[in-house]
Amino acid sequence: MIDHYEIKSQPITRVMVLQAYKKVRANKGSGGVDGMGWDWLENNLKTELYRLWNRLTSGSYFPPPVKEVPIKKKGGGERKLGIPTLLDRIAQQVVKTHLERILEPHFHSSSFGYRPSRNCHQAVAQACNNTFSHSFAIDLDIKGFFDSIDHELLLRAVRFYCQDKWILLYVERWLQAGVVQQDSEYIDRHTGTPQGGVISPLLANLYLHVCFDKWMDINHPEKPFERYADDVVVHCKTEKQAIYMLKQIGERLQKCKLTVHPAKTKIVNIRGRSEKKYPKSYDFLGFTIRPNWCKINGKMMLLPSIFMSRKSKVSVAEKFKELNIHKRRKPLEEIANELRPIIQGIMNYYCKFSKSHTREIWTQLNARLLKWVKWEKGLYKKASVRWLRKKYKESPLLFPHWQLVNP
Numbered sequence: 001m002i003d004h005y006e007i008k009s010q011p012i013t014r015v016m017v018l019q020a021y022k023k024v025r026a027n028k029g030s031g032g033v034d035g036m037g038w039d040w041l042e043n044n045l046k047t048e049l050y051r052l053w054n055r056l057t058s059g060s061y062f063p064p065p066v067k068e069v070p071i072k073k074k075g076g077g078e079r080k081l082g083i084p085t086l087l088d089r090i091a092q093q094v095v096k097t098h099l100e101r102i103l104e105p106h107f108h109s110s111s112f113g114y115r116p117s118r119n120c121h122q123a124v125a126q127a128c129n130n131t132f133s134h135s136f137a138i139d140l141d142i143k144g145f146f147d148s149i150d151h152e153l154l155l156r157a158v159r160f161y162c163q164d165k166w167i168l169l170y171v172e173r174w175l176q177a178g179v180v181q182q183d184s185e186y187i188d189r190h191t192g193t194p195q196g197g198v199i200s201p202l203l204a205n206l207y208l209h210v211c212f213d214k215w216m217d218i219n220h221p222e223k224p225f226e227r228y229a230d231d232v233v234v235h236c237k238t239e240k241q242a243i244y245m246l247k248q249i250g251e252r253l254q255k256c257k258l259t260v261h262p263a264k265t266k267i268v269n270i271r272g273r274s275e276k277k278y279p280k281s282y283d284f285l286g287f288t289i290r291p292n293w294c295k296i297n298g299k300m301m302l303l304p305s306i307f308m309s310r311k312s313k314v315s316v317a318e319k320f321k322e323l324n325i326h327k328r329r330k331p332l333e334e335i336a337n338e339l340r341p342i343i344q345g346i347m348n349y350y351c352k353f354s355k356s357h358t359r360e361i362w363t364q365l366n367a368r369l370l371k372w373v374k375w376e377k378g379l380y381k382k383a384s385v386r387w388l389r390k391k392y393k394e395s396p397l398l399f400p401h402w403q404l405v406n407p
Helices: 014-027 038-043 045-058 086-106 120-133 151-161 165-176 200-219 239-255 310-322 332-350 356-377 381-394
Strands: 066-072 078-083 136-141 225-228 231-236 266-269 282-284 287-296 299-308
Touching: 014 045, 014 086, 038 045, 038 086, 045 086, 086 151, 086 165, 086 200, 120 225, 120 231, 120 282, 120 287, 120 299, 136 239, 136 282, 151 165, 151 200, 200 225, 200 239, 231 239, 231 282, 239 266, 299 356, 310 332, 310 356, 332 356, 356 381
Parallel strands: none
Antiparallel strands: 066 078, 136 231, 136 266, 225 231, 282 287, 287 299
């Protein structure tokens, strides 16, 4: 493709648009309010990408509203996503790629969410390591973070770090784009950036970088923390420090038009002395960090350890329940092929630090497989167990979790 950006008002090349398309296409995703799907776009790719590039480079691109889609939260309730159209995702990816290159060197080393070469496991590992030297932790929850981001403050942050006017132009337009609700009613959005957009995580990271990370670095550099998007853990050595820091953080976030969730935010006492009674563990990114008796050089010591959280176990168990494995009338090998990616994904995430604490969910899955044997083969319990164990001996790797818990 030939780059023609020199004769356009905005420095965006066709190559940038094509690369953005490839990234968005690889992530797959549903369409937005215009109903355009991937099949239609690929059949008209050359025309649509050229039209998008032409509008982006001339400054005449205005994003359509996002489609509101509710999803269930682990702890109950719903989270509302804002799904952009496919072409708008590509446009967002063009801006995100350029802006991320500028912002990434400035981001804090303790920020792990939605950043290149950083992941949840690194954040959890650092949280556990910091808990060794800090007996108290603040499990911080920001109330409705993505919906509460102040547009003026965010644009000021973008303007401070990025001098490219075309970036500011399109970021402002995305923030102002409305929402089409489930009942097809259109509403304007005056605060927040919709979860589900390509550029939203980067903008959210920038907002908290200014509101929290940089503020902590300047005012409380001795207090380590971990942040994954809006999930934050701050470590303190004493109860007084934790109480003081929680107050300071609350005041800081209030200045930035954010609110600490009073019910979900808590001080945690891992293994320190305190006047009040506090929880002894905290959940972070699907894991629970709590004290556990460990044998070190022949001595039993109470040390912080990482476990799969109870909420995560309930969520995984619910997922297997919804699959209705026992009602599937097909060979066990076909069921294994369908379940293998799901099981392997759960193992890859939750077995990163330890495998033993996931035993409960694999035992439950084996019980569901045993129920399938009863229904499919018409056997009683003991005969079903023998049949499933025979299968295990013939193909011990048929289900990935059989390496951890035998049927």
